[in-house]
Amino acid sequence: MKKILIIGAGRSSSSLIKYLGDHAIQENWSITVSDRDLSLAEERIQGLDNCVAQSFDALNPTEREEAIESHDLIVSMLPARFHIGVVEDCIRLKKNIITPSYVTEEIKALDDSAKEAGVIVLNEMGLDPGIDHMSAMKILDEIKERGGVIEGFKSFTGGLVAPESDNNPWNYKFTWNPRNVVLAGQGGAAEYIRKGKYKYIPYHKLFQRTETIKIEGYSDFEGYANRDSLKYRAVYGLENIDTIYRGTLRKKGYAAAWDSFVQLGMTDDTYNLEGVPTMTKRDFLNSFLTYNTGISVEDKLCERLSITTDSEVFKKLKWLGIFDKTLIDLNEATPAQALQKIMEEKLSLDAGDKDMIVMWHQFHYILNGEKHVLESHMVAIGEDEIYTGMAKTVGLPIAIAIKHILNGTMTMKGVHLPIHKDIYLPVLKELSELGIVFHERNVS
Amino acid sequence: MKKILIIGAGRSSSSLIKYLGDHAIQENWSITVSDRDLSLAEERIQGLDNCVAQSFDALNPTEREEAIESHDLIVSMLPARFHIGVVEDCIRLKKNIITPSYVTEEIKALDDSAKEAGVIVLNEMGLDPGIDHMSAMKILDEIKERGGVIEGFKSFTGGLVAPESDNNPWNYKFTWNPRNVVLAGQGGAAEYIRKGKYKYIPYHKLFQRTETIKIEGYSDFEGYANRDSLKYRAVYGLENIDTIYRGTLRKKGYAAAWDSFVQLGMTDDTYNLEGVPTMTKRDFLNSFLTYNTGISVEDKLCERLSITTDSEVFKKLKWLGIFDKTLIDLNEATPAQALQKIMEEKLSLDAGDKDMIVMWHQFHYILNGEKHVLESHMVAIGEDEIYTGMAKTVGLPIAIAIKHILNGTMTMKGVHLPIHKDIYLPVLKELSELGIVFHERNVS
Numbered sequence: 001m002k003k004i005l006i007i008g009a010g011r012s013s014s015s016l017i018k019y020l021g022d023h024a025i026q027e028n029w030s031i032t033v034s035d036r037d038l039s040l041a042e043e044r045i046q047g048l049d050n051c052v053a054q055s056f057d058a059l060n061p062t063e064r065e066e067a068i069e070s071h072d073l074i075v076s077m078l079p080a081r082f083h084i085g086v087v088e089d090c091i092r093l094k095k096n097i098i099t100p101s102y103v104t105e106e107i108k109a110l111d112d113s114a115k116e117a118g119v120i121v122l123n124e125m126g127l128d129p130g131i132d133h134m135s136a137m138k139i140l141d142e143i144k145e146r147g148g149v150i151e152g153f154k155s156f157t158g159g160l161v162a163p164e165s166d167n168n169p170w171n172y173k174f175t176w177n178p179r180n181v182v183l184a185g186q187g188g189a190a191e192y193i194r195k196g197k198y199k200y201i202p203y204h205k206l207f208q209r210t211e212t213i214k215i216e217g218y219s220d221f222e223g224y225a226n227r228d229s230l231k232y233r234a235v236y237g238l239e240n241i242d243t244i245y246r247g248t249l250r251k252k253g254y255a256a257a258w259d260s261f262v263q264l265g266m267t268d269d270t271y272n273l274e275g276v277p278t279m280t281k282r283d284f285l286n287s288f289l290t291y292n293t294g295i296s297v298e299d300k301l302c303e304r305l306s307i308t309t310d311s312e313v314f315k316k317l318k319w320l321g322i323f324d325k326t327l328i329d330l331n332e333a334t335p336a337q338a339l340q341k342i343m344e345e346k347l348s349l350d351a352g353d354k355d356m357i358v359m360w361h362q363f364h365y366i367l368n369g370e371k372h373v374l375e376s377h378m379v380a381i382g383e384d385e386i387y388t389g390m391a392k393t394v395g396l397p398i399a400i401a402i403k404h405i406l407n408g409t410m411t412m413k414g415v416h417l418p419i420h421k422d423i424y425l426p427v428l429k430e431l432s433e434l435g436i437v438f439h440e441r442n443v444s
Numbered sequence: 445m446k447k448i449l450i451i452g453a454g455r456s457s458s459s460l461i462k463y464l465g466d467h468a469i470q471e472n473w474s475i476t477v478s479d480r481d482l483s484l485a486e487e488r489i490q491g492l493d494n495c496v497a498q499s500f501d502a503l504n505p506t507e508r509e510e511a512i513e514s515h516d517l518i519v520s521m522l523p524a525r526f527h528i529g530v531v532e533d534c535i536r537l538k539k540n541i542i543t544p545s546y547v548t549e550e551i552k553a554l555d556d557s558a559k560e561a562g563v564i565v566l567n568e569m570g571l572d573p574g575i576d577h578m579s580a581m582k583i584l585d586e587i588k589e590r591g592g593v594i595e596g597f598k599s600f601t602g603g604l605v606a607p608e609s610d611n612n613p614w615n616y617k618f619t620w621n622p623r624n625v626v627l628a629g630q631g632g633a634a635e636y637i638r639k640g641k642y643k644y645i646p647y648h649k650l651f652q653r654t655e656t657i658k659i660e661g662y663s664d665f666e667g668y669a670n671r672d673s674l675k676y677r678a679v680y681g682l683e684n685i686d687t688i689y690r691g692t693l694r695k696k697g698y699a700a701a702w703d704s705f706v707q708l709g710m711t712d713d714t715y716n717l718e719g720v721p722t723m724t725k726r727d728f729l730n731s732f733l734t735y736n737t738g739i740s741v742e743d744k745l746c747e748r749l750s751i752t753t754d755s756e757v758f759k760k761l762k763w764l765g766i767f768d769k770t771l772i773d774l775n776e777a778t779p780a781q782a783l784q785k786i787m788e789e790k791l792s793l794d795a796g797d798k799d800m801i802v803m804w805h806q807f808h809y810i811l812n813g814e815k816h817v818l819e820s821h822m823v824a825i826g827e828d829e830i831y832t833g834m835a836k837t838v839g840l841p842i843a844i845a846i847k848h849i850l851n852g853t854m855t856m857k858g859v860h861l862p863i864h865k866d867i868y869l870p871v872l873k874e875l876s877e878l879g880i881v882f883h884e885r886n887v888s
Binding site: 204263 | 631714715
């Protein structure tokens with residue numbers, strides 16, 4: 001019997017644990033689900049075969065070593081900064097380990113040790129990073145094998161609300177950490193490369209420079225640039241590529257409305273506002289507009305943003321309640337925290353709402369002297385509030401990798417990302433059987 | 445004979461040391477000028493009476509204590525973060541100490557110790573902070589003594605080029621640290637209060653929201669907000685003031701041109717550009733514009749900024765050379781560093797150029813039921829490249845305070861700013877005799 005330890009039973013572990021439980025008898029697995037909060041671990045394993053819940057302090061080296069020692073394969077679903085301790089233990093104790101997080105320089109440096117120990121340290125095995133790598137590398141490798149030369153690669157991913165639950169003018173709900181949504185894009189310019197030219201977009205222009213993305217069967221999406229497109233050149237073996245651009249997807253119209261907040265300065269998280277306890281939503285908005293008692297806050301806003309009150313942007317802002325004379329209801333707040341509070345009241349998921357993950361790639365390549373464009377996309381809709389699209393796309397790649405590692409059909413050793421055929425082929429194959437399917441289309 | 449120690453003989457110490465030398469015989473002073481760089485200290489005292497140059501390591505506690513022990517009054521012209529060690533020594537050794545820098549919480553906490561030791565720790569005794577406090581408090585106190593109530597206070601200061609040396613379309617030259625000019629306003633929103641309403645201006649709007657300031661005899665100035673207006677309410681005893689706004693002065697037209705760089709993202713100091721060694725000024729600019737080989741960089745810029753090639757902004761940008769196909773000539777650079785390099789080539793002071801300090805205050809108050817507006821301004825022009833307007837306005841207030849402390853006519857003990865009549869009255873009086881004069885004008 002192979003023993004699997006899952007450290008962390010939060011929201012993103014649900015589909016992973018379900019898969020393991022569903023396959024436990026057939027594969028002869030015993031699964032330990034641990035969390036600081038025992039009741040959360042207990043909830044996750046309810047009704048599943050061969051599963052036990054456990055609680056230990058993953059930051060306590062003695063408790064952690066003890067837990068790891070009695071298992072064959074470890075999955076760390078801890079916050080990214082805590083992986084390193086688990087990885088070091090796993091290498092010392094010769095256990096395979098998988099995480100859904102970006103590999104760090106510290107973990108990369110353990111490649112030789114992991115090889116010597118005869119184990120795999122498999123990182124970036126979730127959705128983004130994870131499925132993005134696998135689905136892109138599959139097509140990039142295919143093009144290269146046919147003798148093609150890749151000239152451009154664009155890739156966008158978004159966590160959205162499913163069409164059946166999409167009932168507000170933003171066409172958006174918080175399906176994940178709202179704070180990350182409010183702070184998206186901050187902390188430096190977005191860098192990318194277009195036809196060989198490096199390009200930089202400062203944060204305050206990010207939501208103005210969007211691209212429209214069309215996927216058959218859905219209303220239009222738009223994408224804004226992520227900060228780190230350039231690093232994927234090395235990861236994907238595209239050092240000489242002309243154009244590389246990665247970004248985040250929203251439904252069309254979102255970025256223009258969000259840009260209002262950026263332009264006003266309402267997404268700033270670097271200072272505390274004055275007088276928050278007595279501040280209404282309208283006061284909050286007005287603190288970013290010039291002083292002028294002669295005209296309404298609505299008119300000042302329209303003037304500043306050069307919009308009219310019958311515009312889509314104005315409708316979205318008004319629906320959100322930012323003109324309301326009701327309290328923000330916080331004791332202290334940065335502008336970003338106040339904005340998050342206002343948005344959470346309107347954009348949180350309702351009971352029964354489903355989320356939707358959308359991933360879209362576009363490849364420009366030359367084959368036999370001719371230019372080609374290929375697009376590939378995947379849409380995953382959540383089953384319910386537990387087995388969300390996010391939980392499925394983060395957890396199932398890990399679960400499938402566990403099966404192959406324990407079966408001996410995935411044999412790489414060392415520190416890896418899922419950019420190798422031996423990893424991505426079996427994982428993508430089974431994902432598509434589980435409904436996480438990429439649709440490819442030759443555009444030209 | 446009273447012994448004075450000046451620690452730091454940099455550019456801003458020149459007028460301070462000259463004053464001390466000029467008064468040394470009459471006042472019976474002996475002056476030690478010390479710097480890490482002995483030749484700099486020697487140069488500063490050339491031709492001055494009762495002055496000796498010295499070199500010691502102000503960061504070495506033993507050397508520092510030895511130097512301080514043999515003097516009666518210490519001036520620390522070190523970078524602000526190094527004052528604390530000097531201040532602690534001075535209190536322990538019972539020596540008076542003056543600095544031109546913002547007082548820190550750490551130094552404030554030494555108030556009781558300084559009083560027990562019977563010494564003054566006089567901070568913020570330069571131009572800004574320094575003369576700004578003194579000239580504002582003089583008028584604020586006068587209005588209050590006459591029974592007036594202060595409703596609003598605005599204050600702007602700028603380090604500019606003197607009219608006789610002003611020969612470029614920016615009407616600006618670097619008279620001080622260029623890096624601070626390029627990074628001005630970054631790091632959080634500007635906060636102020638207008639008619640009782642808190643207002644916040646994000647960095648990317650700062651140079652669009654300027655005020656025009658008129659001073660008789662000069663062409664128009666413009667001011668943009670500093671980040672920290674609110675803290676002056678407590679310092680100046682204006683807790684209930686309706687409007688408070690502090691800012692930086694430039695000649696009119698500067699902000700609109702500078703805003704182009706902010707909008708493009710060229711002032712960002714948080715990441716390194718790619719390919720700097722082979723990057724021309726034109727490439728640098730183009731990396732912030734969209735990819736489009738069909739139109740020129742000039743036209744792309746005009747389109748982005750909504751300007752025409754015959755606009756003042758375009759003329760300023762063109763004159764600066766940002767369209768030139770010449771190398772930036774750096775090996776690595778953030779956008780801000782690249783921009784600074786380009787600007788330094790055109791905006792540095794030429795031999796013989798003079799600088800100009802401009803300070804402007806506006807007070808709104810109610811007296812006997814009537815609203816009044818009072819303005820006060822000071823313009824100080826440098827004598828030459830050594831005794832600049834900046835060096836005079838930073839150094840002379842310190843020099844005058846030294847005289848009064850050593851004479852026994854300024855007797856406060858403890859940690860202080862020059863906001864008390866006992867300090868500001870004698871200092872402002874002598875400053876005006878030295879040509880640093882405030883002109884007051886009742887506007888209404």
